[in-house]
Amino acid sequence: MIDLQKAIKDKSSLVGRAYEFARTAHAGQTRLSGGPYINHSLAAAESLVRWGLDETTIAAGLLHDTVEDTTRTTEDIEREFGKEIRFLVEGVTKLGKVKYRGEEEQADNIRRMILAMAEDIRVILIKLADRRHNMATLGALPPQKQKRIAVETSEIYAPLAYRLGMQSLSGELEDLALPYTHPKEYHWLVEHVRERYEEREKYMKTIRPAVEKVLHDSGIKPIALDFRAKRYSSLFKKLQRYDMDIEKIYDLVAFRIIVSNVEECYAVLGAIHKLWPPAPGKIKDYIAMPKPNGYRSLHTTVIGPDGHFIEFQIRTKEMHDEAENGIAAHWAYEEKKGDKGYIQRIASFADKRELAWVEQLRAWQNEFAEPKEFLDSLKIDFFKDRIFVITPKGEIVDLSQGATPVDFAYRIHTTLGNQCSGARVNGKIVPLDYKLQSQDVVEILVQKGKKPSASWLNFTVTGYAKKKIKAALRGESGLLKKSSLKTELRITSEDSIGVLKDITAVISRSHLNILQIHSGSERNGRFHVLKITIDTADRDKISKLLVKLKGIREIKEIEYRLL
Numbered sequence: 001m002i003d004l005q006k007a008i009k010d011k012s013s014l015v016g017r018a019y020e021f022a023r024t025a026h027a028g029q030t031r032l033s034g035g036p037y038i039n040h041s042l043a044a045a046e047s048l049v050r051w052g053l054d055e056t057t058i059a060a061g062l063l064h065d066t067v068e069d070t071t072r073t074t075e076d077i078e079r080e081f082g083k084e085i086r087f088l089v090e091g092v093t094k095l096g097k098v099k100y101r102g103e104e105e106q107a108d109n110i111r112r113m114i115l116a117m118a119e120d121i122r123v124i125l126i127k128l129a130d131r132r133h134n135m136a137t138l139g140a141l142p143p144q145k146q147k148r149i150a151v152e153t154s155e156i157y158a159p160l161a162y163r164l165g166m167q168s169l170s171g172e173l174e175d176l177a178l179p180y181t182h183p184k185e186y187h188w189l190v191e192h193v194r195e196r197y198e199e200r201e202k203y204m205k206t207i208r209p210a211v212e213k214v215l216h217d218s219g220i221k222p223i224a225l226d227f228r229a230k231r232y233s234s235l236f237k238k239l240q241r242y243d244m245d246i247e248k249i250y251d252l253v254a255f256r257i258i259v260s261n262v263e264e265c266y267a268v269l270g271a272i273h274k275l276w277p278p279a280p281g282k283i284k285d286y287i288a289m290p291k292p293n294g295y296r297s298l299h300t301t302v303i304g305p306d307g308h309f310i311e312f313q314i315r316t317k318e319m320h321d322e323a324e325n326g327i328a329a330h331w332a333y334e335e336k337k338g339d340k341g342y343i344q345r346i347a348s349f350a351d352k353r354e355l356a357w358v359e360q361l362r363a364w365q366n367e368f369a370e371p372k373e374f375l376d377s378l379k380i381d382f383f384k385d386r387i388f389v390i391t392p393k394g395e396i397v398d399l400s401q402g403a404t405p406v407d408f409a410y411r412i413h414t415t416l417g418n419q420c421s422g423a424r425v426n427g428k429i430v431p432l433d434y435k436l437q438s439q440d441v442v443e444i445l446v447q448k449g450k451k452p453s454a455s456w457l458n459f460t461v462t463g464y465a466k467k468k469i470k471a472a473l474r475g476e477s478g479l480l481k482k483s484s485l486k487t488e489l490r491i492t493s494e495d496s497i498g499v500l501k502d503i504t505a506v507i508s509r510s511h512l513n514i515l516q517i518h519s520g521s522e523r524n525g526r527f528h529v530l531k532i533t534i535d536t537a538d539r540d541k542i543s544k545l546l547v548k549l550k551g552i553r554e555i556k557e558i559e560y561r562l563l
Contacts, residue, residue, distance in 0.1 A: 001049060001050075001052060002015070002049050002055065002058065004042075004045060004046060004049050004058070007055070007058075013055070014055045014056065014059050014081070015045075015055055015058050015059050015062070017059075017080070017081070018058075018059035018060075018062040018063050018081065018085075019041075019042075019045075019062050021062075021063060021066070021072075021080060021081075022038060022041050022062045022063050022065075022066055023038050025066045025070040025071075025072045026038045026041065026065070026066070026069070026070060029069065029070070031137065031140065032137075032140040032141060033137045033139075033140035034140070037065075037069070040065070040130075040133055040134075040137075041061070041062045041063075041064070041065060042062070043129075043132075043133035043136075044061045044062070044064060044126065044129040044130050044132075044133055045058050045061040045062045045129075047061075047128075047129035047132055047133070048061045048125065048126065048129050050325075051125065051129075051166075051325045051328035052325060052328055053122070053125060053328060056084055056085060056088070056122075057088065057122045057125065057126065059081060059085055060085050060088035060089050060092070060122070060126055061126050061129055061130075063077060063081070063085065063089050064088075064089055064092045064093070064126050064130055065130075066089070067089055067090070067093045068093050068096055074086050074089065074090050074093075077089050077090075087120065088120065088122055088123055088126060091119070091120065091123035091126075092123055092126050092127050092130065095113060095123070095127050096127075096130075110156065110374075110375070110378060113127075113156075113160070121164075121327060124160070124164070125327075125328060127157075128157060128160070128161055128166070128169060131153060131157050131173065132169065132172065132173065132176075134149065135149070135150070135153055135173060135176035135177065136176060138150065138176065138180065146180045147180055147181070149180075150176075150177040150179075150180035150181045151177070151180075151181055153173050153174075153176070153177045154173075154174060154177040154178075154181050157173055158170045158171075158173040158174045158177065161173060161326070162293060163293050164293065164326045164327045165293045165294040165295060165322060165323070165325075165326025165327050166324075166325060166326035166327070166328070167293075167295060167323045167324070167326065168323065168324045168325075169326075171231045171233060171234060174231070174233035174234075175231050175232055175233045177233070178232055178233045178236060182236065185236060186232065186236075188244075189232050189235060189236060189239075190232075192246060193232070193235065193246065193252070196246065196252055197229050197252055197253065200229075200252045200253040201227070201229070201253055203253075203308060204227045204253055204255065204310075206305075207304055207305060207310070208225070208227075210275060211225065211255065211257075211272070211275070212225065214271045214272070214274065214275045215257075215268065215271055217271075218267060218268075218270075218271040220259065220264055220267055220268055220271065221260075222257050222258060222259050222268070223258045223259060223260060223317055224256070224257070224258040225255070225256075225257050225258075226255075226256055227253050227254060227255045227256065228253065228254060228256055229252065229253050230249075230251060230252050230253065230254070235249065235252070251301065251309070251311040254310075254311035254312065254313055255310065255311065255312045255313065256312075256313045256314075256315075257312060257313070257314045257315075258315060258316065258317055258320050259314070259315075259316060260316065260317070261316060262287060262316060264316075265287060265298050265314045265315060265316060266298070268298075268312075268314045269283075269298050269300060269312075269314055272300060272302060272312055272314075273300070273302065275302075276302040276303055276304050276305075276310070277302060277303055278300050278301065278302050278303075279301045279302060279303055279309060282299075282300060282301035283298075283299070283300045283301075284298070284299040284300070285298060286298065286299065287315075287319075289388065289390075289396065289439065291386070291388065292386050292388055292396075292398035293326070293386075294322060294326070294327075295322070295323055296315065296319045296322065296323075297313050297314065297315040297319055297323065298312075298313070298314040298315065299311065299312070299313055299314075300312050300314075367464070367467065368463075368467070373463070373467075376463060377462070377463025377464065377467070378463075380400055380461060380462060380463055381400060381462050381463050381464055385400070385401040386398055386399065386400065386401065387399050387400070387401050387403065387436060387437065387438040388438055388439070389403075389408060389436050389437075389438065389439070389440045389441070389442050390439065390440065390441045390442065391412070391441075391442065391443075392441065392443050397411055397412070397442075399411060399436065399462070400461050400462055402435055402461045403435075403436050403461055403462060404432060404433055404434060404435065404436065404459055404460060404461070405420065405423035405425070405430065405432055405434060405436065405442060405444060406420055406432050406433075406452075406456050406459075406460050406465060406469075407436075407460050407461060407462045407465045408423075408436065408442050408444065409423075409444045409465075410460075410462070410464060410465040410468050410469075411462070411464070411465070412444070414468050414472075416444055416446065417452065417465065417468055417469070418450070418451060418452050418468070418472050419446040419447055419448060419449070419450045420432065420444050420445070420446060420450075420452070421445050421446060421447035421450055422444075422445035423442060423443065423444055423445060424442070424443040424445065425440050425441065425442055425443075426440060426441050427441070432456070432459070433458075433459035451472060451473070452468075452469045452472050452473060454469075454473055456469050457469055457470070457537075458539075486515060486533055486534065486535060486536070486537065486562070486563040487533070487534050487536060487537055487542055487560050487561070487562055487563065488531055488532070488533050488560065488561050488563055489530075489531070489532045489533075489534065489549075489558065489559075489560050490529065490530075490531055490558070490559040490560065490561075491503065491529070491530045491531075491532065491549070491555060491557070491558050492527055492528070492529050492530075492555070492556050492557040492558075493527065493528055493530065493552075493554045493555045493556060494527060494528075494554040494556065495527060495528050496554045499528075499552065499554045499555075500517075500530065502552050502554075503530070503532070503549065503552065503555075504517075506545070506548050506549055506551075506552065507532070507534060507545065507549075509548075510541070510544070510545050510548065512534045512535060512536055512541065512545065513534065513535040514532060514533070514534055515533040515534065515535055516531075516532070516533040517530065517531070517532050517533075518530070518531040518532075519531075527556065533563070537562050537563075542560060546558055546560070
C-alpha cells in the first residue's frame, strides 16, 4: 500500500506532483464546511490508497476537481501528467456535471456511468471516493441539497458500490445518507438501538472466551476474531420487514472470524456448531456459492447461552479484503521505473470475470430507448436486492428478489422464455408465478411453438422479461392489444361542482392520459358514479394514483379493474 504522506512529500513522484498541482489550483478555495478545498482532494486520495489503487489513479483522485472548480483545463492536465490521467479526470468531471434532477436526467447520468465503467472502472472508483467524502461533510450544505445528494447516494452510488463488491463502502454510504433520507426513522433508531447494541456487545464479550477455547481445542488459530455492530441502514431495512419491531432482530451484533484458508473456514463452522446448535435454515455458504457481486463467506446463526441467537461470519483474509474493497482488490500491479527515476506501480489488468456484469449492463441498456423505461428497469433488474438460483447444469443465475420461473427463463434465453410451459424447482412442479429463493434449482419445461401469455405481465418482476413478453405478444401473435394496457377507475363521489375537474387534474399531474369518462346514475340523490378509463395497467402507478385521489374530500369510494 502506498504511503500517501510520504508520496506527497516526494515532489518528483507522480503523486507528489499531482498534489502540488491541485494545491496550487485550489489555493484560496474553501469548502462550505469551512476547510481548505485541498482537504477534499486529499480525502478522496486517501480512500483510493485504502482500496489499494495505483499511483495513476491516486494522482487522478487528487486532481479530480481541478478542471471543474478551478481555471485549469484538461489540456493543462495532459501537458503535466499525460493522456491517461487526463482521461480519468475528464471522466470524473463529466459524471459530476449531471445531477439528480428527475427521471430522464437520472437515467442519462446512469448511462454515462455505465459507459465510463466499461471504458475504465477507475473513473467510477474515483467518483465513489469523491462521493464518500462529500457525504461525510454533507451537513454543511442547505437542507434541499442535502436531501437530493443523499437520495442520489442511496439510490445510485451505494448500490453501485455493492455491485462492485465494495460491501463496506456501500454500507458506509447508506449510513451517511440515512439521516437525510429518513431523518425521523434515523433518530428513532439512534434513540432505541444504542442500549441494545451495548447489551449485545456485553453479551458477546462474555461468550468470546468459549469461542476462543473451542477454536484452540480444534487446532485453529484465527488471524482475527472480533464482533461488529449491524449498520443503522441495514437495521432500518430489516426493521421495515418486521413492522419496526426491534424484538425480532437477532443479529444486532455479529462475530467475525478470519482464518488462513478455506479448509479452516469449514473447520471453524464445525467447531461453532459443536459448541452451540445452529438455528434452522440459518446456514449460508457463500464460499461454495458466492453472491453475484463476488462476496464470499460462511454465515451461520446459532442458539447460544440463555437462548440468544448469535450470528457468525467466517472467511479468509483474502475474502475479507475482497468484501471490504471489492473490485479494487482484484487489480494486479507491475512496478515500473518512471522517466525521472522513481518507481511507479501501474495497474495492468483486472479480473475480467469481475467486470462481466459491467459489460452485460452496457449491452443491456441499449435495449431500452426511453429513459424512464430504462431507469425503472435498471432499478429492478440491477440495483434491487438479488437472489441467485441454479440451472440443472449447475450454473448460477443472478436475478432480482421476487423473480419467478418466467423471469429466470427469459434471463437464460428469449426463446426459452417464450416457449415456457411450466417449471420444476428443486425437483417439484411449481406454478409460473412462484417466487424463487436463493439456491433453488430451476428447470424450465418448454412446449415447442408455444407463445407467452399476457397474464405473465401481472407477475414477472424484471423489466427485461416484461419487454420480451410484450414484444412477442405484439410482434408474433398480436395478443397484446392496446386495450390490455388500460384501467377503468370506478369513482363514487359527492355531487359537487368542480369535483370532476379536481379528479382530472390529479390524473394529469400523475402523467397519465384519460381515454374515456362516463358519468353513471346518481345514488341516493347525493352521489355520482364516474367511470374513467386511463392509459396504464401498471399496478404501481395505479396504487399511487389511488392514494392521491383519496385525498379529494368529495370522493367516498374508488375501485378499479384492468381492461
